[in-house]
Amino acid sequence: MQEFLSAILLSSGYNTALVCIGAAILGAASGAIGVFILLRKRSLVSDAVSHATLPGVVLAFILGEILWGYGRSLPFILAGAAFSSMLGVMAVDAIKTHTRLTEDTAIGTVLSTFFALGMVLLTIVQSMSIAGQAGLEGFLLGATSGMLFSEAVTIAVASMIVGIAIVLRMKEFTLLCFDENFAASSGYNVKWLDRSLLILLVSVVVIGLKTVGLVLIVALAIIPPVAARFWTERVPVLVGISATIGALGSYIGAAISSTAPSLPTGGIIVLILFFLFLVSLLLSPVRGVLAAYIRHRRFQKIVHTRQGLLTIANGQPILEPLTRKLMIKNSYMCGDGRVTDYGFSVAQKMARDQELWNRFKELDPEAAHSLQDWSLRPIEEVLPYDVVSELETGLKPHTV
Amino acid sequence: MRMGGQKARLVAQQGEPVSAYNPDDNPFHVSGLTVAYHNKPVLWNVSYTAPKGQLTAIIGPNGAGKSTFLKAALGLIPRLSGETQVFGQPVKTALNKIAYVPQRSAVDWDFPATALDVVLMGLYGKVGWFRWPGKSHRQKAKKALQAVGMEAFANRQIGQLSGGQQQRVFLARSLAQDAEVYLMDEPFSGVDAATEKAIVEVLRQLVEADKTVLVVHHDLETVNDYYSNILMLNGQYIASGPVETAFTAQNLQKAYGGRLASTQLEGLKAKSC
Amino acid sequence: MEIFLQYDLPSILLGTFAALACGLLGNFLVLRRQALMGDTISHVVLPGIVVGFLVSHNTSSLPMMLGAGAAAVVSVMLIELIRRLGNIESGAAMGVVFTTMFALGVVLLEQTGAAGVHLDVEHALYGNLESALWLEATSLNDLLDWHKLMLLPDEVKQLFVVTLLILIVIVVFYKEFKLTSFDPLLATTLGFSPKIMSLLLIVMVAVAAVAAFTAVGSILVIAMFICPAATARMLTDKLSTQLFISGVVSLLSGVGGYILAAFGPLWLGYDFSVSAAGMIAVTAGALQVLAMLFAPRYGILTRRWQQKHSALAN
Numbered sequence: 001m002q003e004f005l006s007a008i009l010l011s012s013g014y015n016t017a018l019v020c021i022g023a024a025i026l027g028a029a030s031g032a033i034g035v036f037i038l039l040r041k042r043s044l045v046s047d048a049v050s051h052a053t054l055p056g057v058v059l060a061f062i063l064g065e066i067l068w069g070y071g072r073s074l075p076f077i078l079a080g081a082a083f084s085s086m087l088g089v090m091a092v093d094a095i096k097t098h099t100r101l102t103e104d105t106a107i108g109t110v111l112s113t114f115f116a117l118g119m120v121l122l123t124i125v126q127s128m129s130i131a132g133q134a135g136l137e138g139f140l141l142g143a144t145s146g147m148l149f150s151e152a153v154t155i156a157v158a159s160m161i162v163g164i165a166i167v168l169r170m171k172e173f174t175l176l177c178f179d180e181n182f183a184a185s186s187g188y189n190v191k192w193l194d195r196s197l198l199i200l201l202v203s204v205v206v207i208g209l210k211t212v213g214l215v216l217i218v219a220l221a222i223i224p225p226v227a228a229r230f231w232t233e234r235v236p237v238l239v240g241i242s243a244t245i246g247a248l249g250s251y252i253g254a255a256i257s258s259t260a261p262s263l264p265t266g267g268i269i270v271l272i273l274f275f276l277f278l279v280s281l282l283l284s285p286v287r288g289v290l291a292a293y294i295r296h297r298r299f300q301k302i303v304h305t306r307q308g309l310l311t312i313a314n315g316q317p318i319l320e321p322l323t324r325k326l327m328i329k330n331s332y333m334c335g336d337g338r339v340t341d342y343g344f345s346v347a348q349k350m351a352r353d354q355e356l357w358n359r360f361k362e363l364d365p366e367a368a369h370s371l372q373d374w375s376l377r378p379i380e381e382v383l384p385y386d387v388v389s390e391l392e393t394g395l396k397p398h399t400v
Numbered sequence: 401m402r403m404g405g406q407k408a409r410l411v412a413q414q415g416e417p418v419s420a421y422n423p424d425d426n427p428f429h430v431s432g433l434t435v436a437y438h439n440k441p442v443l444w445n446v447s448y449t450a451p452k453g454q455l456t457a458i459i460g461p462n463g464a465g466k467s468t469f470l471k472a473a474l475g476l477i478p479r480l481s482g483e484t485q486v487f488g489q490p491v492k493t494a495l496n497k498i499a500y501v502p503q504r505s506a507v508d509w510d511f512p513a514t515a516l517d518v519v520l521m522g523l524y525g526k527v528g529w530f531r532w533p534g535k536s537h538r539q540k541a542k543k544a545l546q547a548v549g550m551e552a553f554a555n556r557q558i559g560q561l562s563g564g565q566q567q568r569v570f571l572a573r574s575l576a577q578d579a580e581v582y583l584m585d586e587p588f589s590g591v592d593a594a595t596e597k598a599i600v601e602v603l604r605q606l607v608e609a610d611k612t613v614l615v616v617h618h619d620l621e622t623v624n625d626y627y628s629n630i631l632m633l634n635g636q637y638i639a640s641g642p643v644e645t646a647f648t649a650q651n652l653q654k655a656y657g658g659r660l661a662s663t664q665l666e667g668l669k670a671k672s673c
Numbered sequence: 674m675e676i677f678l679q680y681d682l683p684s685i686l687l688g689t690f691a692a693l694a695c696g697l698l699g700n701f702l703v704l705r706r707q708a709l710m711g712d713t714i715s716h717v718v719l720p721g722i723v724v725g726f727l728v729s730h731n732t733s734s735l736p737m738m739l740g741a742g743a744a745a746v747v748s749v750m751l752i753e754l755i756r757r758l759g760n761i762e763s764g765a766a767m768g769v770v771f772t773t774m775f776a777l778g779v780v781l782l783e784q785t786g787a788a789g790v791h792l793d794v795e796h797a798l799y800g801n802l803e804s805a806l807w808l809e810a811t812s813l814n815d816l817l818d819w820h821k822l823m824l825l826p827d828e829v830k831q832l833f834v835v836t837l838l839i840l841i842v843i844v845v846f847y848k849e850f851k852l853t854s855f856d857p858l859l860a861t862t863l864g865f866s867p868k869i870m871s872l873l874l875i876v877m878v879a880v881a882a883v884a885a886f887t888a889v890g891s892i893l894v895i896a897m898f899i900c901p902a903a904t905a906r907m908l909t910d911k912l913s914t915q916l917f918i919s920g921v922v923s924l925l926s927g928v929g930g931y932i933l934a935a936f937g938p939l940w941l942g943y944d945f946s947v948s949a950a951g952m953i954a955v956t957a958g959a960l961q962v963l964a965m966l967f968a969p970r971y972g973i974l975t976r977r978w979q980q981k982h983s984a985l986a987n
Contacts, residue, residue, distance in 0.1 A: 038762075038765055041762050042764075043762070044709055044764040044765075044768055046768075047712070047768065098965075099973060100907070100971050101703075101903050101906060101907070101965075102703075102706050102708070104706050104707070104709045104764075105706075107708070107709060108708040108709055108899035109896075109900060111712065111895070112892055112893075112895040112899060112954055113954060113958030113961075115892050115954075116892050116951040116955050116958065117951070117955050119798075119799055119892060119950065120934070120947045120951040122948070122951075123945075123947040124945070124947055127943075127945035127947075137795065140795070140798070216772055216775065216776055218772060219768070219769075219772035219773070222765055222772065223769050223772065226755075226765050226766075226769055229759070262783050263780060264780065264783060266776065267775075267780040267783075268776075269776075270772050270773055270775075270776035271780060273773075274776075277769060281758065281759055287759070287760075292758075296439060300480060303480055303481060306445075307434060310445060316447075319431060320432065320481055320482070320483065323481065358636070361634070361657075362653070362654050362657055369463070369635075372440060375441070476861060476862075495862045495863070496864065499862075500859070500862050502858055502859075506856075506858065507855060507856050508704075508855070511704060512704070512906075512911055512912040512914075512915050513851070513912065514911070517851075518855075521852050521855070521859060522859070524852050524863055525863035529865075530845055530846070531848075532848060573859075577863075
């Protein structure tokens with residue numbers, strides 16, 4: 001605990017602090033880019049992107065060994081990863097557009113075949129018997145504990161650059177996700193925008209390989225935006241919240257993992273992100289499950305009460321259990337199903353209200369359609385007085 | 401009836417009798433159906449009893465909830481309230497008496513299945529679990545294809561058929577189901593003249609066999625020619641009954657509001673008289 | 674021959690059965706646009722396997738199988754829940770669940786020291802196809818000798834049973850799978866619950882994934898759920914034919930991939946072999962690429978060529 005506290009407060013060594021900050025920046029960048037990927041409904045493309053890095057990583061390592069006798073140069077390996085994952089993305093698009101196969105099949109094909117190719121190459125590396133090949137395993141699940149200072153700096157700086165690029169292009173990406181056709185008609189090159197979105201995704205994934213690992217890096221681009229989705233409907237806010245969640249999860253995860261080197265960093269980060277997701281899912285007052293349930297129950301009650309009263313006014317029996325229960329609870333009905341006098345008078349009033357609403361809808365269907373409260377609340381509470389009285393003059397005199 | 405006491409009192413209060421309701425005779429009875437998306441009702445408190453052995457058009461403007469009405473009545477999408485009864489049974493236990501023809505866009509046309517395969521699927525309910533369809537089922541399926549003039553295309557993959565031909569295959573499937581109640585979601589949308597004719601012919605035969613048929617229909621011009629009854633919706637119940645009495649300019653105005661041009665309305669009025 | 678029987682044959686059998694079990698089921702996943710369910714399931718079973726291992730303290734299968742099955746079912750329900758409650762598209766919901774479950778598995782592995790005993794993440798990803806041995810075999814006749822056959826590694830026998838089970842389930846429920854995959858609405862009105870059929874499919878996928886997983890690794894499992902079915906999809910418009918072709922493709926990849934892995938480098942003059950599981954997946958991928966390019970009706974190049982010719986003819 002002591003260790004963890006000192007790690008989280010950035011006081012357990014320069015290296016650890018740098019790793020944590022680097023992870024946080026990375027988390028923020030991937031959280032932000034993930035929002036746009038989610039809005040374009042392409043979340044699992046990031047899975048193909050991450051798995052497709054493996055052959056590039058291994059090939060770059062082999063090439064480095066052959067050329068300079070040193071394969072572990074991080075920038076070189078990351079360049080290899082970026083190259084092969086771009087190939088992967090292009091393959092997904094090619095399969096999707098040129099064959100009858102669907103996107104999910106394309107993603108699955110690319111991720112498994114590329115990764116398998118990486119595995120084959122990896123066994124070749126093992127047979128080359130080079131010292132230091134063990135470092136490659138770290139790319140699978142991420143390892144921050146043995147990270148060199150220069151590597152930590154590379155990751156932090158690269159994430160920063162990607163983050164800035166996302167912020168600069170935010171307006172265009174928002175437009176792309178919101179209305180592709182409109183974006184095209186207002187002079188944006190949609191194809192290029194889409195591609196730059198994927199390039200940024202690839203960059204984030206590649207930068208995150210060392211910290212989170214290629215199996216789990218996709219979580220960094222998926223979980224934060226999904227969690228953020230529960231808090232807001234507005235894209236800029238969504239990006240902000242998603243980036244915050246990503247940063248928070250990665251920061252805490254990296255800190256924990258630096259104190260317990262046997263724990264894979266990627267795993268810890270993902271579990272913390274999931275916790276943040278769970279909290280959002282359940283408790284967010286905006287779109288959270290609990291809030292939605294309460295709202296739905298309230299709505300259901302309103303609808304059933306109104307319908308029950310209208311049924312009474314029509315002189316028909318009420319069959320539905322929930323409606324009956326509500327009628328009895330409000331003493332519109334006795335326990336044995338007889339309607340009370342009070343129930344009748346409220347029912348008449350409700351029938352009148354419904355008639356007015358119907359009349360309103362007849363005269364102005366568009367307005368009625370766009371009105372959230374149409375026929376859910378008494379009409380005088382929703383529409384201005386003069387409108388209601390005008391509607392009333394159109395109806396036959398009210399006789400009870 | 402379980403609410404006899406209440407009924408008596410209601411009659412006394414309102415001076416008109418509650419319509420006599422004998423559930424066993426009603427092939428398709430929906431009461432108090434409300435469906436909401438995101439806490440906003442798209443279909444509000446619809447009660448309706450389909451006339452037995454009649455061909456009924458469900459009409460209403462775009463977004464009136466016509467398809468939603470069919471799907472929710474069948475329990476294929478969640479409803480907020482309401483119940484459906486088929487010959488007095490809850491719909492859930494009486495699905496075998498219903499044949500539902502979905503909108504054409506609802507399936508994957510690239511699926512590896514032939515026209516005959518699709519029609520055969522209509523018979524799966526009779527084949528039962530585990531067993532494979534046999535020769536007699538194939539025969540039946542072929543006959544259904546014949547009825548819609550599609551026997552020549554039995555072994556064609558469904559994606560390679562034209563829109564009208566696909567619609568006819570779906571119709572053949574519902575025929576093969578041999579149900580009592582037929583619910584069809586816009587069978588006429590985007591079909592050629594030959595298909596339209598074929599569908600009308602099949603609908604006529606169904607009615608002759610005393611089946612109850614409800615069809616979501618878009619084209620107001622043909623309502624008079626094709627159907628004997630209508631149900632008019634606009635997010636809620638507007639009107640229903642025989643075409644002569646219910647398909648009136650007044651009801652249309654109610655359902656379509658400003659969306660129907662007045663000249664169009666005049667034309668329909670002239671036709672209906 | 675003796676060496677082949679003792680060292681190569683068990684691995685080939687393992688790879689081929691795994692390929693077949695997954696490849697056949699994959700047809701329905703691909704048709705239901707749930708191709709990535711295979712990916713998801715093979716990730717989410719990890720925590721189940723680890724817990725099963727912790728409970729039983731050995732790598733033999735039953736507790737691990739049960740744990741994996743439970744994990745798969747829980748995950749599927751979780752995905753459904755997130756998708757519905759949160760109104761989240763299914764890809765993203767899958768992404769949330771499978772990364773979390775895999776992360777849980779990874780952390781459990783490291784935490785419990787299980788890492789030292791036969792179980793580690795690399796193993797889970799790559800499998801260990803080559804370690805299967807049948808040292809008792811001496812001649813081809815042994816292939817017909819029941820007692821000798823029973824001495825094949827447990828994993829081989831297990832996968833054989835699972836493959837057989839999957840075959841039976843597909844034959845018995847062929848009609849139901851076809852109907853619910855094509856038109857779930859009709860299935861509902863006919864009384865064949867699409868929910869039950871999809872659950873059955875997922876359970877079978879989980880069983881196949883787990884049985885294959887410990888032997889061949891999750892990546893081969895994912896590849897086999899998708900590539901053979903996708904290959905067959907390019908070649909035919911008939912479901913029964915598609916199933917048959919996918920079976921053949923699985924067999925070809927299993928046998929061919931292993932041979933390429935074990936002997937390919939030798940033929941090129943190197944004295945090592947490469948990952949068999951990886952090579953089988955790569956072979957399946959390569960076959961799919963061939964089908965996507967040259968399939969008689971739907972191939973990319975075939976269609977280009979046809980267009981050119983019809984243009985010339987006009």
